[in-house]
Structure formats: structure tokens, C-alpha cells
Amino acid sequence: MSASLIKPTSVVCKEPNPGGPEDADRCPQPTSTDLKMSFYVGLTLALAALVRAAPAANTGYEFNSVAITGGGYITGFIAHPAEENLMYTRTDIGSTYRWNQTLDKWIPLTDFISEADVNLFGTESFALDPNHPERLYLAQGRYITSNNSAFFVSSDYGETFDIHPAPFPMGANDLGRNNGERLAVNPFNSDEIWMGTRTAGLWKSDDRAKTWSNVTSIPNAFANTIGIVFVIFDPKKNGTIYAGATAPEGLFHSTDGGASWSPVPNQPSTWEVTVPANTTGPQSTAPQPMKAVLSSEGVFYITYGDYPGPYGVTYGAVYSYNTNTQEWQNITPNANNSSPPPFEPQAFPNGGYCGVSVSATDSNTLVITSLDRDPGPAIDSLYVSRDGGKSWKDVAQLSTPNVEASGGYWGHSIEQAALKNGTPVPWLSFDNSPGWGGYGAPSPIQGLTKFGWWETALLMSPWDSEKVMYGTGATIWASDNILSTAEESKAADWYIKAQGIEMTACLELSSPTDGVHLLSGLGDINGYAHFDLDTPQPMFSLPVASNLDGLDWAGHHPEYIVRIGQSHLNNTPETGCHFGAISTDGGHDWEPLATCIPPMNSSSTFTAGTIAVDASASCIVWSAGNWLNRFLPTSNVSGPYYSSDQGKNWNSPTGLTVQTPNITTDRVQDATFYSYTDGVWYLSTDGGRTYSSKPGTEIGLPSGEGAKPIVDFKRAGHVYLNLAERGIYYSSNFGSSWKKVTGDNITAALFTVGKAAPGKKTPALFIWGTVESGGKTGLYRSDDNGANWTRINDDAHQYGGPSVIQGDPRVYGRVFFGTFGRGILRADIRKGSKKGGVAPGTGGI
Missing domain, CATH: 2.130.10.10 (YVTN repeat-like/Quinoprotein amine dehydrogenase)
Incomplete structure (x- = not known):
């Protein structure tokens, strides 16, 4: 994938409100706390002027993933109702993928992101244009503590992007990343894009995300580092927009195209829950919106929690709101409307609700997921309703083999942890190990993989309501018969649909x-x-x-x-x-x-x-x-x-x-x-x-x-030291004496050795760095002990830069490339080709 050459555009900026909690569940946060108005300054020229992939020199290379399949948190799905099988998934630290039905896998779209712009390797939100299926919008930025966020705008399904710096920070790996979608396209004006932000309120663009202005007419900016988490247009009422914020009574609407806003009347203002003895109550005074969908008949289905998530939610609810009659209904699953009944001895587990999706053809058919019941004893469930939420089928319970012996640890059999073609994904058992702190994947029940945790990404296919997929903190599960099996109170057939997604954070190779x-x-x-x-x-x-x-x-x-x-x-x-x-x-x-x-x-x-x-x-x-x-x-x-x-x-x-x-x-x-x-x-x-x-x-x-x-x-006493800007040094006598083997302009952030080139005694050397003053940062190989270097990646294969590289001692030219968020790649010399360049179509396995 590549990006079109652009000139950075001017933006209307408003200083955000810095501060607030940081989400550190996966990794340490960046140290920068600069939330000044000029967020576009941090967008480096390397990204602001991305060009189509420049060929690598000399011998051609190809990059392929080392298959793990998934490995991280899937935060959202979107699909285009007018084009079958056109769907995308976003991740917290691994950016966005597009489904390819022909190849039967997800295709990564932003592997061109450079190391300097690694903060852009997280998708805060994304959106499709209902009138132009080929148009895709990505809101990119991992952490609000970084001054580098941007909009990626594509007119060719994500094959290429125009990059526009954003005037506010984004937090794809921050607290609240489970909510959304913050980004929306006006169905009556395809040039008009809206974005709910974490720190700066509601924003609007009239030129497809090139420039932005702050919408000051909404009564509250909710600049609390979580902010406005979804924006939804009514496709049947020109000028009607809804915005939901992480706050009690946080649902607002406009009927004049955003010129004025008011709270939606009669929304939930208190908790309709019974607090169990010896427990604390909800953390918010009233339910806070998390996700919402608008059905074809004008009914909103909204999930709520008492905390932003994806962790820490202890109470929640689900409501419907009929936009035609202005009627609200509490449709939260409970002991009276859910089958099978909730797990005992808990009357009903704590936790909120987040994932929600509705059938494109039946306004009364929807699915939802609970959030943060883990570690149990009853863990998160997926529910199906065919009557607008009056009653629910607990699909997680129905899908669990030998549910009586599960102890509430709903799960899929390990045999179902496989792709649709039968390829196993065996690691999803986590070896049934004891769990580690916080939310974890191990199921204590032998033979079961946990049904899920952080099941916030949820999609009922707009082309076939029988098909549902949901994301977890590790993978994507899918079923093609969820409605018919739930109707008969039977287990759905499940399989893994994460092929092509590689989003692990690599620490060691x-x-x-x-x-x-x-x-x-x-x-x-x-x-x-x-x-x-x-x-x-x-x-x-x-x-x-x-x-x-x-x-x-x-x-x-x-x-x-x-x-x-x-x-x-x-x-x-x-x-x-x-x-x-x-x-x-x-x-x-x-x-x-x-x-x-x-x-x-x-x-x-x-x-x-x-x-x-x-x-x-x-x-x-x-x-x-x-x-x-x-x-x-x-x-x-x-x-x-x-x-x-x-x-x-x-x-x-x-x-x-x-x-x-x-x-x-x-x-x-x-x-x-x-x-x-x-x-x-x-x-x-x-x-x-x-x-x-x-x-x-x-x-x-x-x-x-x-x-x-x-x-x-292969040789005792032969040792290298990578001293970064001071160069690479080499000893052949156990470190008794050293000599510098690289030129003065070579700087290596990472260094490794691999199998020697044919006829050579010294191993092949690999660096991630630069080999000339002002040169491009990239992956380079030397076959003559550091005297000469060849770049082996190109601008289309940067992956946000590696966290570790490792040469292969058995395969000449091969080097493994571990990333933070894009998994492990391997770079190999193209067989049968002496041409330069990186082979096309090798972005994912």
C-alpha cells in the first residue's frame, strides 16, 4: 500500500484540555505530555509526503508475516451495506485491515507508516461513505499524549491514502478505545465528515477531512480524555445527527445539521439496578453511552457502562430509543428475559454492555455483548434478540459444551479454534493456564477456549443476518448460523476469522x-x-x-x-x-x-x-x-x-x-x-x-x-557491538581488541547477524537504521562485514519500525522483523529473481 503525494493543509485548531488517566494495560505510555494546539507539527515530512513505494536496491525481497493469527485487541468493525463482503476491522495498536473475500483473509492497509510516525499505527475510529463504497476514512493515533495524529483518506478501498494532520489528539490504545464510532460521513453530503474527540469536543470537516472546525454549539465538549465516542446520522432525516459522550445523560441530537444541539429527552438519568450486598455501586451517577446503532425503522439500540472500558466496567445497561415516538425502553438482559437463565449463584454478573449490531432487514433482530464480567464466575456473553430486546438468548451459554460443568466459564471447544478451512489456531487455548492479572485469556476448563473478553467489536452482517462475528482481546470469532441455532436453543457453529491479522507486540526473537x-x-x-x-x-x-x-x-x-x-x-x-x-x-x-x-x-x-x-x-x-x-x-x-x-x-x-x-x-x-x-x-x-x-x-x-x-x-570469539551513532565494532579474539567495521555515517538502532553469503566467511549483517548522512531509515544488509550496505525494505514495508530484528543462521538473506503492533515479519530474498524492489502483495499472510 502507498500514499499519494500531498501538501500539508492548514487546519483550524483549538487547544485541547490536557490531563486525565492513561491506559497502560498493554504497555508503558509515551512520555510526551504536550497537548498544544499544533498537533500537525508532529506529523513528519516522511508521512506528510508519502509517495508510492520506492524500489529497494539490488536483489529483490519479499515480506511475509510469521503466522500467529490475531494476537491482540480487535476494537471495531464496519461494513458497507451496498457492497457485499466490503468490511474493515480496526485494532488498538495494529491499525486497520480490509477483508478480501477472494483471498479469504484480512489485508493490512497502513504498512507504509514509518518508525517516526509509529504513533499513527493505531486506529481511533473509521468510517465509510454510504454513497461511495470505495471511500474510507481512518482516524489514526495511538495515544493522546503524543502530538502526532492524522486522518487517512482513501478513494480506492485503502489501497492508497491522502494524509491530513489532525488538530486534536487521538487515543487508539487509550482508555475508552472500545467505544465508537467517533467518525461519521454525512449521507446527504459526502464531503462532510464529523469526529467526536477525546479532549476537544465535536469537530466537522467540509472537505473530506482536510481541514476541521470546532462545533461549539454542542452544550458540553466532554473534554475528559474520553469525550464524544460516537456520531450517528439518521439516513432518512436530512440534518438529524446524534452524538454520544462518556458521561451520564450523554446523548445529544441536532435536527438542523449541527447548528444547534440539545440532550435527547428522557434518556436514562439513574441506574435501575440493585446493588448486591457487600459490593460498591456504579462508578457513575447514571448510565454512560458506549456504542449505538440506528435500525432501519428508526430505533436506536444503545449500550451503557459506568466506566469507559475496555476494563474496569462494573455495571451496565442496554436501552432502546424509538426516534419516531421518543419512547425509551430498558431492554437489559436479566433473570426474567434471558434464556438460558443467568448463571447461579450470581443473580446476574457485574459488568457493562458494549458491542451492539442490528439486522439490516429486521429492526427487531439485534446482537449485543457484555463487557468485563471476567474473571467470573460467569464471564462475558453474546446475546441475540428477535423482538427488539424484550427477550434474549444467551448465545455464550448455548455455545458452551457441557455447560453444567463449565462453572460459568463460557467457552468454545478447542476444536472450534480453527479457521473455516480447518487450520487450527491452537494457541487460543492458552494451555488452560492459570490466569494472570486483569483480563486474561486462559480458561480454567480443560478443552475450552474462553468465549471471549473485551468483546466490544461486534457485527451482524448487513448482507446475511445469520452471520455474526465478534472480536476479543486476541482474535475474531465468526458464525454463519447464529439466528437459526439460537431460535432452537442450540449451539452455534463457530470458527476463527482472523487470518491475515498480525498485531502482536514483539519483545524478543x-x-x-x-x-x-x-x-x-x-x-x-x-x-x-x-x-x-x-x-x-x-x-x-x-x-x-x-x-x-x-x-x-x-x-x-x-x-x-x-x-x-x-x-x-x-x-x-x-x-x-x-x-x-x-x-x-x-x-x-x-x-x-x-x-x-x-x-x-x-x-x-x-x-x-x-x-x-x-x-x-x-x-x-x-x-x-x-x-x-x-x-x-x-x-x-x-x-x-x-x-x-x-x-x-x-x-x-x-x-x-x-x-x-x-x-x-x-x-x-x-x-x-x-x-x-x-x-x-x-x-x-x-x-x-x-x-x-x-x-x-x-x-x-x-x-x-x-x-x-x-x-x-559459527566462530568462537567473533563478536560484534552495535554502538548506535558511534558505529558497529568487531572483535575476532574474544574482545581483546576491536575495530570499527562501518563508515562514519552509519547509525544502527538495531543490529543482528544471519547466514553468510555464498563464499563469505563473515556472517551477513543486518541493521535497522541509516547508512548515509540524511539517508532513509530502513532495513539494510551487508555481506562484506559492514563495508557496503543494501536496503532490503522500501517505503511500503516499514510497519512503524521494528522493536527487534533477528537474522536467520540457516537461510542466507533472511531476517525476522518484530514490531509493536504488526506482529512478526520475515524478509526473504525473492527466489528466481535478481530484480530490485519488494514483491507486491506480500503485506500479510
């Missing part, structure tokens, strides 16, 4: 010389041994990690793998250390480490740090991470702990007294570990017991901070 192709450590969903790069693989078995921080393998025994990660499970002598595990069969099976290193020997949620195993698989070194950042050293009375008995006992070394993340092992010589920390080179040849050291400036290294050594996997 490793590629052994034999056995498994790739090992990955991911945010939120543990990690994987990728024996097949093209099909979903099982998740690492117990012990699970919410974030997997470290991976390593033994040079002479690549089937021996160690891993460490954040765990919310208690570590006891009976169960071992759940922060780490060992596999002796290439990543199939795992055993917890017998004990943790002292800083981790508790049920803390600290970052696990860095781990390395020597070539003989006899010595393990584990260095604790800073509790906020695994890449920062931790001051400690000990250096990196070592074990010579497979993690049964850990001891402190001499000669290195910092818990440094910059620790690695030689792949060829046994018992050999390296570290370059605070400008000092350390070498251990006795399994991490003792370290000798030399100041870097005495052995050919420049002054400055340290870096993690990267080793040649």
Missing part, C-alpha cells in the same frame, strides 16, 4: 542453528516455537508469561532452550520458579526452573530481565531487569547470577557487579559469556563465575555506554 525456525517472546501472549512460519503454532506450555522477556539456546545443543518472562503466579519450592523455564526438545515441552534468582524469587511482576545459556547447555546466566524496563541495568549487590545445575541453585559472580541486560554467550566455546556495560568489556570463560574486564577505550572501543554483544554463531 531468537533463531537457532537447528530445529525450530524461530523463537518469539511477545507482549500479553507469552511466546511461541515457530516450527512452521506460515501456520499458527501452539503457545509455549506452562509456565506461561504475560510478557516474555528473554530467550536463548545452546550453541552445540540448539534443542536446549531457556526462557524468562513476567509471571503473576506464585513461586514455591513445590512448583518451582514460574519466571523461567527450560526446554530440552526444541521448544515443544517445558519445565519450570527449580528456583528463581534472588531478585525474582517472589510473586512480583517485575520485568524478568535477560537470560543466556552457554554452548554446552551446562551454564546459565540470568540478569534481572529493571522493574520498569528490561533494557535498563539494575543496581544490585550481585552481578548476573549463574547456575551450573540447570537452575537449581544460583550464585553471584565476581568481577561484574551490575545486573546488566548486556549479557550474551559464545555459540561455539563452552562456558564463555560476554558483557559490555558502562563502557567496560567483560569476559567470563568459567560459566559466569568470574569476569575479567578492560575499559573499552583501552581495547579499541569509543567511550560511552554499553551494548549487548552479538556473536557469530
Whole structure:
């Protein structure tokens, strides 16, 4: 995909109201708090002048995803009623995808986003033009704390975009991202676009999102960092618009095209709930709108909560509002109108409601989802009504095998966790592990995958009401017979419909010389041994990690793998250390480490740090991470702990007294570990017991901070250091002396090595960075130990920049590319082609 060359347009700006809570459920927030009026200033020229993909030099490359299938939070769906199978899905950190019926997969649309503009790799909201199916609008920006947000405008189904800076911040990964849609196109004027913002009220554009003006006629701007969460036009009444805000009595309407606004009369102003004993009541004085749909007969169906979501909602409701009669009805599922009845002993679980969709042909047929019942004992449900909400069928209960034994943990059988063609997505079982803090995916019932959590994206097909799909915090589930099965109180047939979506946050990658192709450590969903790069693989078995921080393998025994990660499970002598595990069969099976290193020997949620195993698989070194950042050293009375008995006992070394993340092992010589920390080179040849050291400036290294050594996997003592703007340095004698192997203008943010080019002794070098002054940031390869470099990606394949890169020691030219929000990519030399450029059509698997 590419973008049309544009000139940044002027915008009418109003200073937003900064402040408010930050959503940090997935990752640390950006540090910038600049919410000044000139938000478009942060939109770099690289994005403001995006051009069609420039070819890469020399040998052509192609990019494909390493298949996980899903892996993150699906926040919304939209579909065009006039064009069958035209639908899109948005994600919190992975942007937007379009469904391709012919290819039977979702196609990513914004892989051209550069590293400088990575904040734009989240879709706050999106909209379609009812009169022009080919037109697509994306409101892009992950965090309101960033001064970089924009509108992506396409006239060709998202194949290319014009990019227009936005005069207000957006928060696709902030609190309230489950609501919407904030963005809407006037069905009576296709040039007129409206947007409900988080911090600056309601805005309007008369030129297809190029310029914007603040709509000051609405009585309240709701500048509370959540703000106005949906805008809906009545397609039968020119000039009638509705806007919903995260606030009690937050539904407003206009009948004169937005010139004046007033609250919708008689909307819910109090909670019609009974607060159970020994519990707190709702967090808001009245229900707050979350999502809404307008039926073909003019009936609004609105879901409510007492908190913005997607987490923290404890009470909720569902109402209908007939715009023709101005009548309100409380249609919340309850013990009197829902079948099967609510799970006992709870009279009805706490939690709100969010997802809602209505049939295009029957105003009385709709589906809704609850929100935040997890962890239960009864978890979130999907409900179907055929009578406008008078009665409901609890589809989650009906779909659960052996519901009596489930204990309220509604779920799909693991056999249903497969694509429609039968390809399994086995990791969705989460190995039925114990849950970790907050909202998590593991089902405690063997054989079940959890029915879902954060089920806020919901779509009843506008072309066939039997078809429904809903998104979760991990994937998309779909059914083609939801109405007929619910009518008969039977289980619907379900399958996974997330193929092509890769939106994991990658923390760690490793590629052994034999056995498994790739090992990955991911945010939120543990990690994987990728024996097949093209099909979903099982998740690492117990012990699970919410974030997997470290991976390593033994040079002479690549089937021996160690891993460490954040765990919310208690570590006891009976169960071992759940922060780490060992596999002796290439990543199939795992055993917890017998004990943790002292800083981790508790049920803390600290970052696990860095781990390395020597070539003989006899010595393990584990260095604790800073509790906020695994890449920062931790001051400690000990250096990196070592074990010579497979993690049964850990001891402190001499000669290195910092818990440094910059620790690695030689792949060829046994018992050999390296570290370059605070400008000092350390070498251990006795399994991490003792370290000798030399100041870097005495052995050919420049002054400055340290870096993690990267080793040649074939030759002992051959080591590289990436010192960013100071260059890449190389040693062939265990670090006794060093020489710079890159030119003065080469700056590498990330560095890795891979299989040597034919006839070469040194490995292929890969960097993410620049190779000339003022040059483009990109992915580059050198086959002559850093003397010359070739760019191997292009402007269409940037993915917001990588979080980690990893060369393949077995396949020349291959490098793995881990991202924050776009999963794991692999770049391969195109077979049978010596032409330059990146192969088209390889945006997703």
C-alpha cells in the first residue's frame, strides 16, 4: 500500500484540555505530555509526503508475516451495506485491515507508516461513505499524549491514502478505545465528515477531512480524555445527527445539521439496578453511552457502562430509543428475559454492555455483548434478540459444551479454534493456564477456549443476518448460523476469522542453528516455537508469561532452550520458579526452573530481565531487569547470577557487579559469556563465575555506554557491538581488541547477524537504521562485514519500525522483523529473481 503525494493543509485548531488517566494495560505510555494546539507539527515530512513505494536496491525481497493469527485487541468493525463482503476491522495498536473475500483473509492497509510516525499505527475510529463504497476514512493515533495524529483518506478501498494532520489528539490504545464510532460521513453530503474527540469536543470537516472546525454549539465538549465516542446520522432525516459522550445523560441530537444541539429527552438519568450486598455501586451517577446503532425503522439500540472500558466496567445497561415516538425502553438482559437463565449463584454478573449490531432487514433482530464480567464466575456473553430486546438468548451459554460443568466459564471447544478451512489456531487455548492479572485469556476448563473478553467489536452482517462475528482481546470469532441455532436453543457453529491479522507486540526473537525456525517472546501472549512460519503454532506450555522477556539456546545443543518472562503466579519450592523455564526438545515441552534468582524469587511482576545459556547447555546466566524496563541495568549487590545445575541453585559472580541486560554467550566455546556495560568489556570463560574486564577505550572501543554483544554463531570469539551513532565494532579474539567495521555515517538502532553469503566467511549483517548522512531509515544488509550496505525494505514495508530484528543462521538473506503492533515479519530474498524492489502483495499472510 502507498500514499499519494500531498501538501500539508492548514487546519483550524483549538487547544485541547490536557490531563486525565492513561491506559497502560498493554504497555508503558509515551512520555510526551504536550497537548498544544499544533498537533500537525508532529506529523513528519516522511508521512506528510508519502509517495508510492520506492524500489529497494539490488536483489529483490519479499515480506511475509510469521503466522500467529490475531494476537491482540480487535476494537471495531464496519461494513458497507451496498457492497457485499466490503468490511474493515480496526485494532488498538495494529491499525486497520480490509477483508478480501477472494483471498479469504484480512489485508493490512497502513504498512507504509514509518518508525517516526509509529504513533499513527493505531486506529481511533473509521468510517465509510454510504454513497461511495470505495471511500474510507481512518482516524489514526495511538495515544493522546503524543502530538502526532492524522486522518487517512482513501478513494480506492485503502489501497492508497491522502494524509491530513489532525488538530486534536487521538487515543487508539487509550482508555475508552472500545467505544465508537467517533467518525461519521454525512449521507446527504459526502464531503462532510464529523469526529467526536477525546479532549476537544465535536469537530466537522467540509472537505473530506482536510481541514476541521470546532462545533461549539454542542452544550458540553466532554473534554475528559474520553469525550464524544460516537456520531450517528439518521439516513432518512436530512440534518438529524446524534452524538454520544462518556458521561451520564450523554446523548445529544441536532435536527438542523449541527447548528444547534440539545440532550435527547428522557434518556436514562439513574441506574435501575440493585446493588448486591457487600459490593460498591456504579462508578457513575447514571448510565454512560458506549456504542449505538440506528435500525432501519428508526430505533436506536444503545449500550451503557459506568466506566469507559475496555476494563474496569462494573455495571451496565442496554436501552432502546424509538426516534419516531421518543419512547425509551430498558431492554437489559436479566433473570426474567434471558434464556438460558443467568448463571447461579450470581443473580446476574457485574459488568457493562458494549458491542451492539442490528439486522439490516429486521429492526427487531439485534446482537449485543457484555463487557468485563471476567474473571467470573460467569464471564462475558453474546446475546441475540428477535423482538427488539424484550427477550434474549444467551448465545455464550448455548455455545458452551457441557455447560453444567463449565462453572460459568463460557467457552468454545478447542476444536472450534480453527479457521473455516480447518487450520487450527491452537494457541487460543492458552494451555488452560492459570490466569494472570486483569483480563486474561486462559480458561480454567480443560478443552475450552474462553468465549471471549473485551468483546466490544461486534457485527451482524448487513448482507446475511445469520452471520455474526465478534472480536476479543486476541482474535475474531465468526458464525454463519447464529439466528437459526439460537431460535432452537442450540449451539452455534463457530470458527476463527482472523487470518491475515498480525498485531502482536514483539519483545524478543531468537533463531537457532537447528530445529525450530524461530523463537518469539511477545507482549500479553507469552511466546511461541515457530516450527512452521506460515501456520499458527501452539503457545509455549506452562509456565506461561504475560510478557516474555528473554530467550536463548545452546550453541552445540540448539534443542536446549531457556526462557524468562513476567509471571503473576506464585513461586514455591513445590512448583518451582514460574519466571523461567527450560526446554530440552526444541521448544515443544517445558519445565519450570527449580528456583528463581534472588531478585525474582517472589510473586512480583517485575520485568524478568535477560537470560543466556552457554554452548554446552551446562551454564546459565540470568540478569534481572529493571522493574520498569528490561533494557535498563539494575543496581544490585550481585552481578548476573549463574547456575551450573540447570537452575537449581544460583550464585553471584565476581568481577561484574551490575545486573546488566548486556549479557550474551559464545555459540561455539563452552562456558564463555560476554558483557559490555558502562563502557567496560567483560569476559567470563568459567560459566559466569568470574569476569575479567578492560575499559573499552583501552581495547579499541569509543567511550560511552554499553551494548549487548552479538556473536557469530559459527566462530568462537567473533563478536560484534552495535554502538548506535558511534558505529558497529568487531572483535575476532574474544574482545581483546576491536575495530570499527562501518563508515562514519552509519547509525544502527538495531543490529543482528544471519547466514553468510555464498563464499563469505563473515556472517551477513543486518541493521535497522541509516547508512548515509540524511539517508532513509530502513532495513539494510551487508555481506562484506559492514563495508557496503543494501536496503532490503522500501517505503511500503516499514510497519512503524521494528522493536527487534533477528537474522536467520540457516537461510542466507533472511531476517525476522518484530514490531509493536504488526506482529512478526520475515524478509526473504525473492527466489528466481535478481530484480530490485519488494514483491507486491506480500503485506500479510
